[in-house]
Amino acid sequence: MKVRKITIFSGEIFEVPQGIQRIDHRATHGWQLRYGGTKLYSDGAEGAAASLQRATQELIKRINKLPAPSLLQRAPSANKSNQLPPGITGPVVRMRRNSQTRDCSLMVLIPRFGDKPRRRTIYIGTENTYSIERYEKALERAIEMRREAEEAYQKASTRAKRAAAREIREQLQAA
Known part of the structure; x- marks a missing residue:
């Protein structure tokens, strides 16, 4: 600690x-x-x-x-133009190399305690296959992926905080 x-x-x-x-x-x-x-x-x-x-x-x-206090953002930023939860961005439309059609995906920021966060992409479809149903299904997966990552982050954070508290307790007992 x-x-x-x-x-x-x-x-x-x-x-x-x-x-x-x-x-x-x-x-x-x-x-x-x-x-x-x-x-x-x-x-x-x-x-x-x-x-x-x-x-x-x-x-x-x-x-x-x-539990350890979480440093993760709990609500969308005020200046965010859509209503997606924090850590989820999109839909992102891009043209892949050697392709004539654009594809669409959501980006999910995966927090990792004590390490850099990772970005994951959840594919929705191409401009020919995109639909509201596919978007909603991808959004559900993104929300679940982010929720699981936040839980893992919280558990790791709490574990680290408690290990630090054990060190302090041992120092107090030694003194």
């Missing part, structure tokens, strides 16, 4: 995991957990180190209980 060094108002330096922010404002001093909702762990009488440890333990619990 990503950590960063933070120096607080007293001069103490802490390594803070991603998902926890420092709040130092007037009479409020503490660590704010921002994962699956927010919660402030005030320094109070215990001090900044103890409140950071409590926030980190709660972060680990939440990571183990909740």
Whole structure:
């Protein structure tokens, strides 16, 4: 899990995991957990180190209980001219080499966690065979392909987040 060094108002330096922010404002001093909702762990009488440890333990619990936040786009862009779901583009019409007829297809962006996304093409038909039924069938396949890819991405993301949380837990136990 990503950590960063933070120096607080007293001069103490802490390594803070991603998902926890420092709040130092007037009479409020503490660590704010921002994962699956927010919660402030005030320094109070215990001090900044103890409140950071409590926030980190709660972060680990939440990571183990909740799915990882998805970075994938959930709704079409406002400037998209059609109503296709995010990650699906088309229909794309093109002329293939050594051919006199154009063909039509949909493009699907397949997200892959920790790797570059891939593009897949779903063939609809040529200008002679294109029909609304073929378009709708290709669109159904594209939506299903994208949904499966998003599920795989989410599972891989959650698995990676939980592995990182195990590392943090082990570091806390060793300290």
